[in-house]
Amino acid sequence: MLWEVEIAPIGRDGDCERVQEEFNLLTHSQRGKELVVAATRGFLLEGEIGEIDARRLVEELLVDPLLETSQLTSLQTALPKPAVTVLLKPGVMDPSAQSVLDAARDFQIRLTAVRTFRRYYGPTDISATDREVLFRKVLANDAIEQIVPGRPQADHLSLGKSYSFKLIEVPIRNLDDAGLVKLSKEGMLALNLEEMKTIQAHFRELGRDATDIELEMIAQTWSEHCSHKTLKGPIDLVEHTPQGPKIRHIKNLLRETVFGATQEIRKKLGAEDWCVSVFADNAGVVTFDENYHACIKVETHNHPSAIEPYGGANTGLGGVIRDPLGTGLGAKPVCNTDVFCFASPDFDPAQLPAGVLHPRRVMKGVVAGVRDYGNRMGIPTVNGAVIFDERYLANPLVFCGTIGLIPVNRVHKEPKPGDYIVAVGGRTGRDGIHGATFSSLELTDASEVESGGAVQIGNAIAEKKVMDVILQARDLGLYTAITDCGAGGFSSAVGEMGAELGAAVELEKCPLKYEGLSYTEIWISESQERMVLAVPPKNWRELQQLCASEGVEAAIIGHFESTGKLKLRYQGHSVGELEMHFLHDGRPDVVRPAEVPPPAANLPPLKFHDKPQETLAKILACYSVCSKEWIIRQYDHEVQGGSVIKPLVGVVNDGPSDAAVVMPVLGSQKGLAIGCGINPRYADFDSYAAAACAIDEALRNVVAVGANPSKTAILDNFCWGNCNDPLILGSLVRAADACKDVALAFGTPFVSGKDSLNNEYRSADRRISIPGTLLITAMGQVSDVTRCVTMDFKQPGNAIYVVGTTRNEMGGSHYALVTGQTGGEVPRVDLSAAPKLFATLHTAISKGLVRSCHDCSEGGLAVALAEMAFAGGIGADVVHLSGVAPSLPDTVKLFSESPSRFVLEVEPGHEKELAELFAGQALMKLGSTVKEDRLRIAGENGEWLIWAKLRELKDAWQKPLKW
Missing domain, CATH: 3.90.650.10 (PurM-like C-terminal domain)
Structure with missing residues (x-):
């Protein structure tokens, strides 16, 4: 039986007001109230249920009678008024629907499928121009949603059709250069010609062509997002100085600057070195007290957030929460941070480039995404910043970070031959496919349509259950290694865990959300809330029972073995086999040219006027300076009970705190201060100075609340434009040089980091590159929080x-x-x-x-x-x-x-x-x-x-x- 539950608010119609406001903003009109007169939401229910069970779900689960009214009908009933219905596209994660399925199971009501929807009522005689704005830019996001006139039909509940196995081989051996470039572009592999030729030569040596899954696996492993090939690759730098050009050959920029500084600092500290694990795991780890170490990681999720702000930010935070959880044998997340870079929310809609969402919509979606994930997982969001610059119009930056605590005896991990490869948590679907390679590309006016599949939707409740299981299993010693399924999904997680060993995977054993996924889609999907564990066979039964007790799915999908190869099978067929050495070390080094122009000569001094009070008021009202209370109040920064200094302080708790302080071990006086530094406007003058100031700002923020500067760790997040431009790459090199010099001067080690390059938008008539943006996050230790x-x-x-x-x-x-x-x-x-x-x-x-x-x-x-x-x-x-x-x-x-x-x-x-x-x-x-x-x-x-x-x-x- 198919049922529809339509739910309307009593009183104020908030979603209707939102739609009207967004339409009016984009059209400079007041026609929104004419085109959308009411908004509802609802559920499509399918299963062996009669009206009694359906009404029970409505009354006990789906509707709040104090705030809402509802109507239960069959799909065959016509709507009484003109309307359109917005649904998620097939394959897009629907957390609310999954929650209803789980709850119905607890009610012993047999539902087989659930879909959520939104519905908007209004006239049918809409002009073509208004319809384009309303449907494509306001009511739905085409990357993840579809619009259906009237009521949806039964086939809208269908998620997938059965898959018939067919091994796909790609004839790469005989392609010429143009063919290799075409293959990379059309397959969204994000690999350059030199890399494609290296792959071609490898398979020529093997005497066979590549399968599709092998190409996809290599592409995600070699992607900029995963391998950081610009920052880790060779660079030829020409720096123009008054004395003439200086030539510098850089073998590995990160190793020679950021990581090099940390190595020097640790050598100087000697026996007093308080770094535990740096640039070696999912998060950086430092000592905290006799029982715990502290770890920290900050990630970016920029490109997905530009396409689908809510989902991009939502999964950005969910992904970085899994980084500490996948560090060592698992750290408990204790707090989150976030930093955003947007164009002005007052940007003229008429000037929006093709395929670009309005900054106000991006901002609201991003904030909501971070809010919902952090709050629902019970992790406080305690620190952050928001920067505004029109150059972030097409490439908003979304930084999310997580700090965790890990027992001192749970820092090291190592899978053993014979260990089961166990997938724990969410099932695998089509969401997030090509996420790693998509994040390595620049955006274009077609990205919204072409890359919709790279966007994921998160389920915070599912991840909370996974986290609870992992921490219990860690303390019981049930696994030998763990990592999260981030960019590249199983391909990345299993490939990295087995890099020094070897692994064999049976892809049909991976739990799926729905039918129809090919073996390649299973392998590279970036569906969220999944962790991969190495589990000794003797511990499998106990782990399985623990997972079942918490309602978390666990499945053996393969095993680790001492072959040095990654072997993939599907239903008894070999679909891929790669040498681990080639996968992780076979990427060719491409020497990139970089250039630093001569210093700007005779910059004009600023002119000063005699109205300082007026100037002060204007600066206070700048979007980058003004109060972010609207954002902060949406976050729970009190949950877990350890927040000592909150993001808002003062006599009425509305002043801007320099940094947050948390007490991660309740009852202890030891604390962690978390602050950040970011100032992209300085990079317009000198990226070296901008990077130095960012480190200085992050440090002084944590020092201002009481942190010890000699026990402060920092992280770098480089977000730059297209580094194929020598001048842009040159500015990145200058910033990295500053990181080394300033870190050494302060004795402050970098313990982790992440870069996001190619943040550039391109269309036929416009090119927008972000300013060189370096976020520095500082985690300082506080010996006595009562002194803060x-x-x-x-x-x-x-x-x-x-x-x-x-x-x-x-x-x-x-x-x-x-x-x-x-x-x-x-x-x-x-x-x-x-x-x-x-x-x-x-x-x-x-x-x-x-x-x-x-x-x-x-x-x-x-x-x-x-x-x-x-x-x-x-x-x-x-x-x-x-x-x-x-x-x-x-x-x-x-x-x-x-x-x-x-x-x-x-x-x-x-x-x-x-x-x-x-x-x-x-x-x-x-x-x-x-x-x-x-x-x-x-x-x-x-x-x-x-x-x-x-x-x-x-x-x-x-x-x-x-x-």
Whole structure:
């Protein structure tokens, strides 16, 4: 029997309002209310159920009678009014439908299929132009959804047809160069000609052609996303200097910069080395206490989020949560982070390139995706940032990170010959196919249609169950190795786990969501919520019973063996066999040219005006600076009970915290501080300076709340444009060089990282490349969380100090942005002074000398003072601005974004000791906190440059994203 349950809201129709708002935004009109008059949602149910059972599901499971009304009908009944129905396309993961199937099973009601839908009512006489906007850009995302006029029919419940085996061989041996390029492009292999020729030569040596599954396996393993071939490959750099060109041959950029810095730091630490595992597992691992190590990983999910924002961000967070879970023998996730880069939400819809979603829709979808996954898994999202720049229009950046705890005796893993290969968790479907290779390509105006299959939809509840099973199995010692199914699915997971050993897989044993998947689709699908374990045969029965007790599926899909080969079979047929050595080490090194142009000569200095209060309000209202409370409030940052410093702090908990602090072991006083640094506008001037400032910012954020800079680990996430352009690659090299120099200066090791290249959009008439963007995430250790401080002013009568040197560094600043200027000098880190200053500040905070501390970043000193004042509800009188940098104009003192600076609130009784601690370093008293509700800053001549009510400043800061 087929049933439809249609559910309508009582009162406000939120989805209808959303659709009307989005249509009006995209068309600059108010016709949305005419075209969509009501919205409903619902379920299609199929199974051996009568009306009694169907109504039981409606009343007990599907509908909230306090908020909704419902109607149960058969599909044969015609709709009373014109409407269209939106369904997920066949094969796209539908978590809500799966939950209904699971619940019906608990009710002992026999459902065989469930689909969710949304329905929109409105007139049928819509113009072709309005119909295109409404159907393709508002009601549905063509990458994952379909629109059906009226009610759907029975065949819309069908997910797959039976598959008849046919081995597909690709005649690669006889292709010419043009044929190889065509094969790579049409197969979405994302491999260049040199790589295709290497594959061709390999199969010529074997005396046979490749099967389709072998080509797909090589493509995902060799993809930029998985193998990082640009950052790990050889580069010939030409750097133009005033003395002439300098030639530099780089064998492996990561090894010579980021990883090289960590190696040097660890050698210097010697016996006191606190790094446990770096760049060797799914996440970086450092020591924490006698029982646990801490691990951290940050990933990107940019291209999928550009195509389907909710699903891309949703699975981005779900994927990075599985990284700590797949590190060692499994770490428990304790908190998440997220950083987003968008174009302006006010972008003119008429200027949108073909195939590109509006930034407001992208932003709302991405935030919802991260929100739903983290909240449903019970993992707090505690730290992040949001950056806006029009160059992220077609390539939004979505960074998600997870911090976990792992027992000290569960760090090492090693599969053994004879261990079963066990798939645990979600079933395999068509979602995410070609995800790894798709992420290695640049986007075009056709990507939305061509790459829809690379988008996945996550199921957080399923992953929560998997996590609970894994952690129990870990403590019982039931497996010898574990990894997650990320990019490339089983191909990547099994290929990496068996790289030093060998493996044999029987693909028909992989649990499937539905019929019809070919052996190749099973192998490369990136369906979510799956982990792969190496399980000794003697432990299989116990693991199977444990999984069953938690409602988690587990299946043996093969075994590890000492052959050095990866063997794939399907229903008794050999479909693929590759040498592990060729798969992981056979990719040819392609020397890439890079170029660094000569330094820009005589950049014009910025012009300063005499309206600093107006400028301050404008900077506070910049999207990159303003309050992100609309986003933060959607996240649960209290779950697990270990959040010490939240993302919002202050007297009414709405001020911007520099970093989060969590207590991962409840009852312990030890904590972890998590912060980040990112400033792509500086990269327009010098990517070296931008990278240095990003590290400095991440470190000063965690130091500002009380973390120990000498026990802080950092991660790099490079997001760049098309690195086939020598100038773009040259800027990437400069940024990597800065990472090495700054990490060595601070003694701060990189423990993990990830890159995402080719973030560029191309159509017949437009090309949009993102700015060079480096995100640095810092995880600092806190010995006593009771000594931590927040950024809000605490009480009147305390002294205000600025720590660090202010310079005329306004290039790329927010002052330049709001005044429409492009000149000035970019901020640069003093690698001699900064590490000493950070160490001294940590000592001061540890001694209890500092009541509040805030770093100077976007907007400089004036913004930092304003934020501290309105967060604490405490005013401030700054009367010694002249002493900050006597030779510089007041505007520079207020708005310079020189790095390595902090504003401190200090009780009068601690001023002397503070001055003694900072002897010989840049410490300047600015004024004092006051009870009056104002911020006053006096200039060189004693006149008030700024005299503003805190409420006015706070309103300017909160209004832009108060959605």
